[in-house]
Amino acid sequence: MNSCLVESRQTTIHQDLATLVRKHAATTYLRPIAEFSIAAFRCFQEMFAASGKKRLVIDSGCGTGDSTAFLAKIFPEAFVCGFDRSLHRTAKHRYQSETRNYAVLQAELEDMWRLLATPGYTDIIDFHALYYPNPYPKPRHILRRWHGHPLFAPMLNLAATTELRTNWRVYAEEFSESAQMLGYKTVFEELPYNIEPRTAFERKYLASGHLLYRVEITKHERH
Secondary structure, eight states: OOOOOOOOOOOOOOHHHHHHHHHHHOOOOOOOOOHHHHHHHHHHHHHHHHHHHOOEEOOOOESHHOOOHHHHHHOOEEEEEESSOOOOHHOOOOOOOOOOOOOEOOOOOHHHHHHHHHHHHTTEEEEEEEEEEOOOOOOGGGGSGGSSSSSSSHTTTSSSSEEEEEEEEEHHHHHHHHHHTTTTEEEEEEHHHHHSSHHHHHHHHHTTOOOEEEEEEOOOOOO
8 A cells, every 4th residue: 555645735944943943952841751751761771781782772763663673783782772652562563683682662752862861871872763753744733843842952962873764855854954053964865765674664655656865963073
């Protein structure tokens, strides 16, 4: 079954994007952290310590964890942790490695980003994946897109490299533009059709002939 293309009245970068990015970069996000996220973070800490790994990779919005398992193969030297708010999705994961250098856990992404936002973790997170987030294509829903969220700036500070993948060009353009406003180096490109799919969505979109976009964001060299 073919997947539908993203439909929106918005065809270019949102007119309020710059104002939102600057406003949010100057504010502090104060929503209480959910208890189940705290429990997931403790579980993550225990699993990371038990893995014996010294480096981290995070997969935000991992769904059923296909992308997390894929990243664990790409980064064998790291512990890879995927987070998703849906227990229904994370519970479907079947581990694909006996060594289990990765985990798939239920948690609110915003909570995990704040819990990870300490030098003890930001100094060792090499890669952060954000694969096919809900595009929220209605113009009035700009605040629901990750680059319109108050935690966008702290989120970008988590990893040496952050990678977004999406099948809506406007989302990728906004994400890249927002990162540049905050002083990050970005790479924007269209993905080729012959890539090995990292997620079920990516597999479906490729089969449907969608154009897929990738934004890579790199932090300044660490001292």
